[in-house]
Amino acid sequence: MDSAAILLLLTVTASALLQVLGTEGVAALYGETIVVPCNDGTPAPEKLIFVKWKYEKDDGTAGDLLIKQASSSEATLQATDQYAERVSIDDKWSLRITQASLRDQKTFTCMVVSGENVKEYPVTVSVNKKPSPVQIMDRSAALQKDKATTVGTCVAADANPAATITWRKNGKPLVADGKTILVTPSMKLDPATGLSTTSSTLQYAASKEDNVSVFSCMSTHMLANQEAELEPFPIHYPSEKVSLQVLSFFFYMKGQKVLVENSDTYTLASIGREAGGEYKCSLADNEKMESSQSLVVSYLDLSVTPTGRVVKAIGDSFSVKVEKSASGDATVSWAKNGMEVTQPEFSRLTYADAGVYVCELSMPGLTRHSSFELMVEGKPAITGLSKHRPDSAKFKVLTCEATGVPEPSFHWSVNSTNEESSYVNGKATHKIRVIPRLNLTVTCSVSNRLGDDTRTINVSSVFKEEKDNMGSQEESEDQSKLIVGVVAGLLIATAVVGLIYWLYMKNSRQGSWKTGEKEVGTSEESKKLEENHHSV
Known part of the structure; x- marks a missing residue:
């Protein structure tokens, strides 16, 4: 900002209050030019001095972009970072940023300085990008009957915000159930551009009827929806009419050889930790045809x-x-x-x-x-006994605190009201309200099956306390009246003494002329004093 603009800004801000108005939002397209309106495009005030655009950096500090004075047709560029070659201001005072990217998702502020006000209009910019054309990758050659097989992976790349992918069969959405339909979504963020790539892999357990089914994936985005289809898959499945007859096997277990007939399974019941080791089986009619399995018993x-x-x-x-x-x-x-x-x-x-x-x-x-x-467990022990009179209350609150397990019971030596108790982690508290008319000595006792404890406290009468307080107030008022009377008497006595002293000095001065003593003065003054003296 040049010196003239700085002087104008100081002059305006000295008499006007800076006003920051509510934040607005602007959505832009990735790679296009962002147009950020100043005050939602409202015409500039009549006494406009200049408009300045700035933005909030990642560290929270302000970054200057450019400034344009009302008296000039050209804006002064202030940006020295990535915006130095990308920003401009149009005739409506809007900020224009070319080649929009996700790094431009910031808050930009338009400062309008006029002869009467300094106002700021923050605008939050979001940058959106629709994904690239949706693709289905890693397509399987065939599906397996009753066995979850990968159909393919649907990819919607380079979008902001991220696209959402759903799978369909014959136009109807497929909902994952963890058994016949398994959907594995994923998302990757490009560290250079910040754009998101969404992927979704479908696994499907087919039936015979799925040989004519059409699978498709749908990419849903705020800017565009896209769909990709797959041709029907051949469905593979084994023969459904197979009979298997097992004649006999030898099983070898810990040095023992056991013949098992009409079964291919041998069950070990109630195995112990010593059952671990290598197990082997072979055909009964050809023991060279064998297989082994190591058994590990964990305990x-x-x-x-x-x-x-x-x-x-x-x-x-x-x-x-x-x-x-x-x-x-x-x-x-x-x-x-x-x-x-x-x-x-x-x-x-x-x-x-x-x-x-x-x-x-x-x-x-x-x-x-x-x-x-x-x-x-432990026998109870009183840890605290206190009294308290709330302001202007006609009662006193007595609090007894104790420790002990099992929970101790409390007993007081006075009648009470409004009992409150608590018991947490072996600490018990019991509060009561009393209205002592006389000075009392109150006892708190606690006990459980392991023992007991007792403590006393002196409690004064609430009525005596009020009477004492009133007496103190009356005595204070009497003392104030006495002090006022004493002060008045002293003032009167001082006035009387002053009057006596004045009369004495007057008589003393008249006597000095009677004896003929010389004092400084004119002859006419002396003659008048002598005449006054004789007349007296």
Whole structure:
């Protein structure tokens, strides 16, 4: 901005308030010219000084683009970055940006400076691009009956926003069910352009009737919908009328040879961890025709001591013993009330240590659990006893706090109303309201099956407190009246003393002329004083 524009801007902003109006939106096409209107194309104000366009950078700072004064037909370019060769301003004060890309999806602001106002009009730009023509790739040569086979992969490339792909059979949408219809979608973002490529792979378990079915994929986008079709597929399936007769096999298991007739299966029941090893079978009439299979038996054993419900006293020590056995590497983890913790080990138990602990032993394919519930008990102990009188209230609130498990019960030595209680993690609180007419000593007692505790507190009468407060106020008013009277008396006494002193000085001065003492003055003044003296 040149010095004249800066001076004008300072002059205007000194007397006008900057106004930032609501943000508008503009949608542009990828690769085309973006036209960003200033104030939605409203004509410029009569006293326009200049219009300036700027934008918000990725780091949140403002970037200047160009400025055009009302008195000039040419705009002054201020941009030094990617916009230096792509921006211009038209006769309607609109910003024009050529070769739109996704990097232009920003907020651009038009600043209108006039003799009366400085207004800013933010405009958010979005850049859209329809996808390239939809294509079906990796098309299968045939489909399998009752077996999910890949039909093909539908691709809608280079779009913003990303396109949506749906599959159809004979014009009707196919809905994935995880069995006969499987759809695997994916999306990739081009790091250079920011454009999205959407893909969708269809797997389909065909029936015999699908040999005339037409499969197609639909690309749906805000700018255009596209469809691609496939020719019908041949359907492959095995013979449906096959009979198989198994005569006999030899099965070899741990050095034993067993003949199995009229079956091709041998079942091992209730196998143990020692059952692992190599197993083999062969034809009964030709033992050279054989096959083998290695059998791996995985096992996982976990034992935690203690189990069930465990009751401990507060302050006791507590630890657990874990025994494990596994066929491979196993991991031990602990949780308390569903939250991950370390293995329980306490030198002095607190109420907060109580909860349900679960030990988990796991390895790929196997998991074992063992749990116990830890209960920490203790006789009650009062931790706090307090009193409080709310503002202007005719009652007092007494609060008794205690710890203990099982939950302690509270007993007070006075009648009360509006009882409130809570109990969380071994901490109990009990509140009551009392209206003491006399000074009291109140006792709070707590107890459970393990013991009890007692504490007292002195509570003064609410009526005596109000009377004392009123007495203090009246005494303060009497003292104020007394102070005012004393001050008035002192002022009167001071006036009397001043009057006496003035009379004394007057008489003293008249006596000085009677004795004929000389004072500085004219002869006429002395003569008048002598005459006044004799007349008196």
